[in-house]
Amino acid sequence: MRSNIIAIAGALIISGFMATGCGSSEDRAREDVKDAQENVAEAQNDLNKANAEYEAEIEEYRRTMVDRSEANNRTIDELKANVDKQRKEAREEYRQKVAALEEKNRELKARMSDYKADGKDKWENFKTEFNRDMDNLGQALSDLGKNNVK
Numbered sequence: 001m002r003s004n005i006i007a008i009a010g011a012l013i014i015s016g017f018m019a020t021g022c023g024s025s026e027d028r029a030r031e032d033v034k035d036a037q038e039n040v041a042e043a044q045n046d047l048n049k050a051n052a053e054y055e056a057e058i059e060e061y062r063r064t065m066v067d068r069s070e071a072n073n074r075t076i077d078e079l080k081a082n083v084d085k086q087r088k089e090a091r092e093e094y095r096q097k098v099a100a101l102e103e104k105n106r107e108l109k110a111r112m113s114d115y116k117a118d119g120k121d122k123w124e125n126f127k128t129e130f131n132r133d134m135d136n137l138g139q140a141l142s143d144l145g146k147n148n149v150k
Helices: 001-080 089-116 120-149
Strands: none
Touching: 001 089, 001 120, 089 120
């Protein structure tokens, strides 16, 4: 009888340890799931914030480039007004140069307005190339204006 009591007590103790062990691993699993959900929510918030900053950067850049394009248009208008100041034999060539620069300015403006956000790397490449093209146009306008003064 004593051995039966000891056997039953041992079985209860072992069952108790197993139940407690299973319960704690379930609790840990629940905590892990909860932590993972919090991490996902935090990551989603970070992603949303990064996307908002990215879109704001693009819009600010667009506004800046529209301003530069408008400044280029004013310079082109000034160059057109100076056509009559050119020597008679150089007027047609001058008009063609001004028209080509005006077309380039329109193309750049259209390229900027048509740009669709397509990832940070592509944006950086686009911005670098666009800045270079815009700087080249500005330099060409400036050079044509300087030649006009001579």
